[in-house]
Amino acid sequence: MPYYSGFDNAPEQAGWQQFTKGATGYFPWNIGAGGYSAPNALSHDYPVGNPGTDTVTDWYVSPPFHxxxxxxxxxxxxxxxSITDTFTAQDHFGIYYLTGSPDPALADTVVLLADLTAWASSSNNWRDTGGFAIPPYNGSTYIAFKYIATNDWFVPNVDNINMTGDTVNSVNGPAAYTNNIKLFPNPSSGTLNLQMPDNKPSVITLSDAYGRSIRRQEVQALNTSLDVSDLANGTYFISIMQGGRNIRTLNWAKQ
Incomplete structure (x- = not known):
């Protein structure tokens, strides 16, 4: 944190994934030209084919945040x-947050942050929104866009996402402790070094850009070297747990 994505390059697209929960065989979420700022944006074309019978329900879900x-x-x-300057009863476009899993069917919680369906317009104008609070959660949280349509020309476009995380504070000042956790070199090609403020017992979990656990290791040292030479190039996360609580998650890149 902070996090930004305009879906303009591989790092900004890393970890985002689609979940199809309705009719299949129609246009999916797409990243391409035509954004608020060049070169790209996220969009979803309307379904065509069996008018009024097939309802598309597609989610587009972010990488995990903590x-x-x-x-x-x-x-x-x-x-x-919307070419008709309105929306139908079946149409829906909303911003959500999920906890526990990026799959809406498996998530611990699915919470609507904003229903923007009524913004449908033929004016083809970009509008600003935001200021949505995300509550504390001791695990993975995901931001998601949900699109539902049957046969209306109802096309959402998303660009320039900005998110921030609030600092955790207490009497003992854990923020000062966790800010001294270092991960280097970043990017890394072979060996990744983790430097801790002390040698408290810790559990390190390495996850890919989709939040899937790849490796887990118990450590009790100031400095730990991790061999990552066997991993494919891309974006990864390292989570550090102490006393059963995740105290920090760091992202890094394999090149």
Missing amino acids: FYGGGHLDSLKINLY
Whole structure:
């Protein structure tokens, strides 16, 4: 944290994934030209094919974030285009947060942050939204966009997402402790070094960009070297737990 994505390059696209929960065989979520800021944005074309019978329900879900002290979806750009200048009873476009799993069917909680369906317009204008509070959660939290449509020309576009996480504070000042956790070199090609403020027993979990656990290791040292030479290039996360609580998650890149 902070986090930004305009879906403009591989790092900004890393970890995002689609979940199809309705009719299949129609246009999926797509990253391409036509954003608020060049070169790209996220969009979803309307379904065509069996008018009024097939309902598309597609989610587009972020990589995992860790809001131990809470956080904010500060701002993003939305263009909700409809050739008819309105929406139907079946249409829906909403911003959600999920906890526990990126799959909405498996998530511990699925919470609507904003229903923007009524923004549908033929004016084809970008609008600002944001300022959504995300509560503290001791685990993985995901930001998600949900699109539902049957046969209306109802096309959402998303760009320039900004998020921040709030600092965790207490009498003992854990923020000062966790800020002294260092991970280097970043990016790494072969060996990743983790430097801790002390040698308290810790559990390190290495996850990929989708939040899937790859490796778990117990350590009790100031300095730990991790061999990551066998991993494919991309974005990864390292979570550090002490006393059964995740105290910090760091992202890094394999190149």
